[in-house]
Amino acid sequence: MDFLPLRHLLLLIITSFPPFLQPLCHDDDSIALLEFKNSFNIAKFASANPFAYPKVSSWRLEENRDCCSWDGVECDTDTGRVVALDLSSSFLRGSMNSTSTLFNLSQLQRLNLADNNFNFSQIPSAMNHLSRLTYLNLSASYFYCQVPFEISQPSNLPFLDLSCNDLVLKSPNLSSLVRNISNLKELHLSYVDISSGVPSFLANFSSLTSLLLDGCSLHGEFPNGIFLLPNLQVLDLQTNPHLMGYLPEFQSNSSFEVLLLHNTIFSGKIPSSIETLHFLVQLDFGACRLSGLVPSSLVWLGTLTQLTDIGLYSNNLHGHIPSSLGKLTRLTDLNLAANNFKGQIPSFLQNLTQLSVLWIGDNQFTGEIPSWLEIFTLLTHLNLGMNKLHGLIPSSLGRLTSLTYLDLQMNNLKGQIPCFLRNLTNIELLNLCCNELSSTLYFDMFLGLKKLDSLLLGGNKLSKCVQTSKMNAAASRYNRLEGQLSIPPPSTEEYQISNNKLSGEISPFFCNLSSLRLLDLSNNLLTGKLPQCFENFRNTLRVLNMSNNQFHGSIPQMCANGSNVRMIDLSHNQFQGRLPQMLANCMMLQVLNLGNNRFSDVFPSWLGTLLNLRFEGSIPHSIGILQRLHVLNLSNNIFNGKIPSSLGNITELESLDLSNNKLSGQIPPQLAQLTFLEVFEVSHNHLTGPIPQMNQLSTFDVGSYEGNLGLCGNPLPRKCESSVPPSGLEEEQVSKSTLEFHWMTVVPGYVSGLVIGMVIGQFFAPQKHDWFVKTFGQRKQKGRRRKRNPWRN
Numbered sequence: 001m002d003f004l005p006l007r008h009l010l011l012l013i014i015t016s017f018p019p020f021l022q023p024l025c026h027d028d029d030s031i032a033l034l035e036f037k038n039s040f041n042i043a044k045f046a047s048a049n050p051f052a053y054p055k056v057s058s059w060r061l062e063e064n065r066d067c068c069s070w071d072g073v074e075c076d077t078d079t080g081r082v083v084a085l086d087l088s089s090s091f092l093r094g095s096m097n098s099t100s101t102l103f104n105l106s107q108l109q110r111l112n113l114a115d116n117n118f119n120f121s122q123i124p125s126a127m128n129h130l131s132r133l134t135y136l137n138l139s140a141s142y143f144y145c146q147v148p149f150e151i152s153q154p155s156n157l158p159f160l161d162l163s164c165n166d167l168v169l170k171s172p173n174l175s176s177l178v179r180n181i182s183n184l185k186e187l188h189l190s191y192v193d194i195s196s197g198v199p200s201f202l203a204n205f206s207s208l209t210s211l212l213l214d215g216c217s218l219h220g221e222f223p224n225g226i227f228l229l230p231n232l233q234v235l236d237l238q239t240n241p242h243l244m245g246y247l248p249e250f251q252s253n254s255s256f257e258v259l260l261l262h263n264t265i266f267s268g269k270i271p272s273s274i275e276t277l278h279f280l281v282q283l284d285f286g287a288c289r290l291s292g293l294v295p296s297s298l299v300w301l302g303t304l305t306q307l308t309d310i311g312l313y314s315n316n317l318h319g320h321i322p323s324s325l326g327k328l329t330r331l332t333d334l335n336l337a338a339n340n341f342k343g344q345i346p347s348f349l350q351n352l353t354q355l356s357v358l359w360i361g362d363n364q365f366t367g368e369i370p371s372w373l374e375i376f377t378l379l380t381h382l383n384l385g386m387n388k389l390h391g392l393i394p395s396s397l398g399r400l401t402s403l404t405y406l407d408l409q410m411n412n413l414k415g416q417i418p419c420f421l422r423n424l425t426n427i428e429l430l431n432l433c434c435n436e437l438s439s440t441l442y443f444d445m446f447l448g449l450k451k452l453d454s455l456l457l458g459g460n461k462l463s464k465c466v467q468t469s470k471m472n473a474a475a476s477r478y479n480r481l482e483g484q485l486s487i488p489p490p491s492t493e494e495y496q497i498s499n500n501k502l503s504g505e506i507s508p509f510f511c512n513l514s515s516l517r518l519l520d521l522s523n524n525l526l527t528g529k530l531p532q533c534f535e536n537f538r539n540t541l542r543v544l545n546m547s548n549n550q551f552h553g554s555i556p557q558m559c560a561n562g563s564n565v566r567m568i569d570l571s572h573n574q575f576q577g578r579l580p581q582m583l584a585n586c587m588m589l590q591v592l593n594l595g596n597n598r599f600s601d602v603f604p605s606w607l608g609t610l611l612n613l614r615f616e617g618s619i620p621h622s623i624g625i626l627q628r629l630h631v632l633n634l635s636n637n638i639f640n641g642k643i644p645s646s647l648g649n650i651t652e653l654e655s656l657d658l659s660n661n662k663l664s665g666q667i668p669p670q671l672a673q674l675t676f677l678e679v680f681e682v683s684h685n686h687l688t689g690p691i692p693q694m695n696q697l698s699t700f701d702v703g704s705y706e707g708n709l710g711l712c713g714n715p716l717p718r719k720c721e722s723s724v725p726p727s728g729l730e731e732e733q734v735s736k737s738t739l740e741f742h743w744m745t746v747v748p749g750y751v752s753g754l755v756i757g758m759v760i761g762q763f764f765a766p767q768k769h770d771w772f773v774k775t776f777g778q779r780k781q782k783g784r785r786r787k788r789n790p791w792r793n
Helices: 006-015 027-038 125-129 174-178 200-204 224-228 272-276 299-303 323-327 347-351 371-375 395-399 419-423 508-512 532-539 581-585 621-625 645-649 669-673 766-776
Strands: 073-075 082-086 110-112 135-137 144-146 159-161 166-168 186-188 210-212 219-221 234-236 242-245 258-260 265-269 282-284 289-291 309-311 333-335 340-343 357-359 381-383 405-407 412-416 429-431 436-442 454-456 461-466 473-475 482-484 494-496 501-504 518-520 525-528 543-545 550-553 567-569 574-577 591-593 614-618 631-633 638-642 655-657 662-665 679-681 686-690 710-712 755-758
Touching: 027 082, 200 224, 272 299, 299 323, 323 347, 347 371, 371 395, 395 419, 508 532, 621 645, 645 669
Parallel strands: 082 110, 110 135, 135 159, 144 166, 159 186, 186 210, 210 234, 219 242, 234 258, 242 265, 258 282, 265 289, 282 309, 309 333, 333 357, 357 381, 381 405, 405 429, 412 436, 429 454, 436 461, 454 473, 473 494, 482 501, 494 518, 501 525, 518 543, 525 550, 543 567, 550 574, 567 591, 614 638, 631 655, 638 662, 655 679, 662 686, 686 710
Antiparallel strands: 073 082, 591 755
8 A cells, every 4th residue: 555755645634624714804893994094184294203104005995805904903813803903103194083983993902093193182082982992002192181081991901101192181180090990000191281199099009010200290299109019110200390209218129120200309318229229221310309419429320230321410419420330331321411520521431332322511520522532432412511621622523423412512622613523424413602712614614514403603713704514503603703794505494693793784695595494693783774585584484683783774574474483683773664564464473672773653553552662551451361471571661550460360470570660559469379480570660558478479578579668568677557458359451462472571672672572482492592591681481391202312
């Protein structure tokens, strides 16, 4: 009997049975998915992830009826029902509500819609229809308003991520939302407005591995027991400036990998047991109130050999950098900025060859920039600015070809701007401001730096500027540049060359700057008229500062409908004629300064009446609608009437100056609601009655109130005859405004002028914000909360 070879026998057996078939996608699920897809547009800029792509574009029944094979869809292998949907970073744009067919996917267990644009929709309450969910990620997708309670009704939801949206969690609050999710493992609520304390029962959630509550407006005392959860690996409490707490004695079996407390008010000592956190990778104690943050007590750092990121900035550390840092050879990010470290930059930092970020600016380092920095071949960010370094810029920096950010500002560096900087082909920002650099500056040397976005050279001794390079931003302020104003390349977006000695007229070739967003030519000797083509900039230009020159003539029509101009400063020139009525069309205008010119008109009615080039009349009650105002300065005018009680509605106000006017009546008690006030000035008016002794108003000294003969009560020496508080109930006449202002600060005019200004938290980069502050003589404003792009570090 002949026997078949074994391989032939196996082949016969396999071909004798029908192939294994996975069930096709359920028809109801296919229809639901297609209708969900068709309810959105595909918009390229709806996702921030550089690797995003439209997953739903391949969903077509005519080509493939099996939705289980569609991109982002996963089905149960037995039933064919959709159990997982991952449409993260898929360019989806449009609104979503409870009628969406998404909620017909009754078997769905995992849903990821992160990094899309849902057009400020509310999170649909129909989320509770997806009762089998164990994973829900809606982060960075432009959801808005209150988080619905229904989102937590799938009580077996161990993973919930709502971070980086414009969401509020107040009713329900954090406690009621998560109380019943006892098996919670990862809770990510970064930048959700919680505005409450952290519930203590979270310390009982033994399954918790990751808790992200950064930027949530938390307050009160953080439950200490959460630090002791046995499985907790990631705890991020950053940017909660009213959150208190202290560090416990850590357990030796702790699982911590990430511990971030930056910008909180955690206090107390750092326990020695922190050295037992052997798995710790990221540590950020920057801008906290922890004690024991002195170099001699940081020995424990040397034991945490897994650390890759350290943040100890803004802690008033002094002395020398502790040598224990030299043992942390895995470090990639070291930030010790804004302390008081002194001495030369220590050579043991050479051990940290994996560094990509070295941030030691704003200290007291002396000596020369060490040549051994060239060993940091992976370095992308180097900040040595605001120290006391001297000498030449070493040629070794030219070998750091991975650098994208180099800050050497505010040192004592001398010599010419070195040509070897042209080797930094990846550089995006180069800041050499406020040193002793000299000689002729040729921008040609930066011609090959195609990624260079900002070049900051102000405050040096540069004598001539020849600009032929291509870049988005150039700044040569506070130098000794003379002669004609050079013409930047057409691609320039920001051009700052203020505080020099440039003269002559503006060339009409400036009209070729089709991408110009910021133009600052202030404090020079420029003359002539502004080219009429400036009106062509209205779609791109955001900031125009031509102040302190010798321009004359009329102002170009820059404010047609649709204009994007945020700031215009033409003060201290010789502009003539009537004030341009086109200013009323600048609906985005946030800073306007036309003081010290030769105008013969009054301001348009939408700005109020201007007499003797100063404000008069009553402060309108409608000023109370500006509820996001941070700084209001109406001093040195001739306002009369009462202080509007509606100012108490501007609860984020940090500085209020009404001094040197003719205001009368009593100080409204409603101003006690301004609990963020750091500056309060009502001196030299005609105010009467008792000073309210509530909240912030009781903390200011006599200088805030002097010059009002009718005022009484602390801190003034005059006692009040009656303890009856001012009523403040008088209602001022409400005046309408045709402009919608945000974050506005009204600053006083000069001897003959007017300034209406606004500080914009997200428009100005840090260096631009400093420029704005110097221009208008205002103190820096506290930074507002900013949403993070989850795809950027």
